[in-house]
Amino acid sequence: MSYITPLFFGFISAFIGIIPPGLINMTAAKVNHKEGKRNALWFVFGATLVICVQVFFAILFAKIISHRPDLVTLLREIGFCIFTALTVYFLWIAKTPKGKPKKFKNKSKSKRFFLGMLLSALNFFPIPYYVFVSISLASYHLFSFDTTSILIFVNGVLVGSFLVFYIYISFFNKIENKRDYIMKNMNTIIGSITGLISIITLLNIINYYW
Template structure:
């Protein structure tokens, strides 16, 4: 019964956390629309592979992270800088690149897989979130930090993220003829999201000083 709860809560926690518009899910939808569903899925699989590693790190180091907020603070600073640069790129640079050159149709599925790994890898926020979820489950006795429970949590978390990304791809494919699904609008959406995340992270860092 405890193992079933770990699977359910691990899936739901990551699924719900991935539902709000973010860099990974909007990018997966954009790739699916512009380059085909298969490449969107490859991007999502690459992102979820990193989420597996992040969930494993978060679960194993849950207690350590709770006792060492300075480590989380360093990760937040790095993430803020990266998201600020991504915001500048998608708001001011990406649209000009699309106007000045044709879309590169030679992008392979493998490149999109590693693209998903890269974007998921620079997003450090899931680690403290998943650590918090694991610690909360452990505090209620639903989860023990044993190999089987950790494996169940990691697998269910990655599966929850993949289902959320797949739903985004499916949703945008349904509205592909709408203006919101255009390349320009989706670049603005990604740029706005990364900008908001960068500003929010900066504010949280300043509050902790």
């Protein structure tokens, strides 16, 4: 298998998983706005480091359960339910966030680094997300669980995560006056993506039972 493949899918999965406005990327944007790019980048370094560790252990866990077809099918069914619920939420329930962003006091870059690590460690979404992603890719023979592929995939996640965070801290100030409009449309985009994933997962489940 080409080493480009795990790198590419690591990058894409990280980009899709982090691009929706969330606690970590929005905090990075706000730190940049209040304290400057240097502190924001240290925050991103801390967050990205923890994400890479989470992804590595998520894939190791996926490798273990990949030998159990029944568990793989169960995870697909759970994933289908989760992504369907997310689709319904983002397309029909989620509303545009209101309220002004909180102000930050100026902090040292080391404190921002550890804050990034803390917030990232408190976010458990990457673990089930990358378990589901890696097993799904492996089922299509687009990913293998050998050590080299895993490390390359993690590096792809590293690059993709950092790029998304950098986009947030670089462009958030320029579009802050349009934030509500963008986030409202972002819900539609996210809902469409999760809806597509739900359909693909459902087809896989039907194909397995038939």
